[in-house]
Amino acid sequence: MPDDPSATAWRDLRLSIDGMQLRRWRGDDLDALLRHADDAQVVRGLSERFPHPYTRADGEAFLSGRVVDLDHPLLAIEIDGEACGSIAVRPGRGERTHVAELGYWLGRRHWGQGRMTRIVATYLDWAVPALGLLRIETSVLDSNPASARVLEKNGFVREGIRRGALRKHGRLHDLHLFGRIQAP
Known part of the structure; x- marks a missing residue:
C-alpha cells in the first residue's frame, strides 16, 4: 500500500x-x-500473533514490515528516549472502512502509572478523525483486566464475551469484546 496517499x-x-x-x-x-x-508478562495479555520468546529475527521481521503493514498508522511508544511499546489501529475494508481494530502493548517497566490510558486517548484523538473512523473495536484476554480498565476509561463499552475463544499456556481463555462509537 505504499501508493496510498493517506500513508504519507x-x-x-x-x-x-x-x-x-x-x-x-x-x-x-x-x-x-x-x-x-x-x-513473558507482556506476552501473557496479547494474542498469539505476538511471539514468545521474542527473538532478534522476530524484531527484524517486524521492523522491516514483514509482520504488519508499516504503512498503516502503527506507532512506537517512546518513553525516556526509548521505544517500549506500540499502538495501532487496523482499518476495515469495503463496508467496514468506518471501523478499525485497536491494538497496543507497553513494556512492563511502565505499567501501573496510568500511561497507557493517556496514550490510548491521545492516539485515538488523532486516529479517529484522521482516518474517518466511527467505530473502534478490540478484544482483551480475561487474564488482562488492566487493559480492560484502560479501555473503559477511554469510553469503550464491554459488548460481549467470546467464551473459551483462545488457548494460551495450556488453558482456554475468554476474550472480552469492547467497542466505542463516535458520533458521525
Whole structure:
C-alpha cells in the first residue's frame, strides 16, 4: 500500500503526551524492542500473533514490515528516549472502512502509572478523525483486566464475551469484546 496517499500523511507523525512520544518505528529501535517485547508478562495479555520468546529475527521481521503493514498508522511508544511499546489501529475494508481494530502493548517497566490510558486517548484523538473512523473495536484476554480498565476509561463499552475463544499456556481463555462509537 505504499501508493496510498493517506500513508504519507502520518509518515512523520509525532504525538506528544506528558513527556512520552508516539512516533513511527525505526530500524534503530531493534534493541529496545527486544528488551521490552521479550517478556513473558507482556506476552501473557496479547494474542498469539505476538511471539514468545521474542527473538532478534522476530524484531527484524517486524521492523522491516514483514509482520504488519508499516504503512498503516502503527506507532512506537517512546518513553525516556526509548521505544517500549506500540499502538495501532487496523482499518476495515469495503463496508467496514468506518471501523478499525485497536491494538497496543507497553513494556512492563511502565505499567501501573496510568500511561497507557493517556496514550490510548491521545492516539485515538488523532486516529479517529484522521482516518474517518466511527467505530473502534478490540478484544482483551480475561487474564488482562488492566487493559480492560484502560479501555473503559477511554469510553469503550464491554459488548460481549467470546467464551473459551483462545488457548494460551495450556488453558482456554475468554476474550472480552469492547467497542466505542463516535458520533458521525
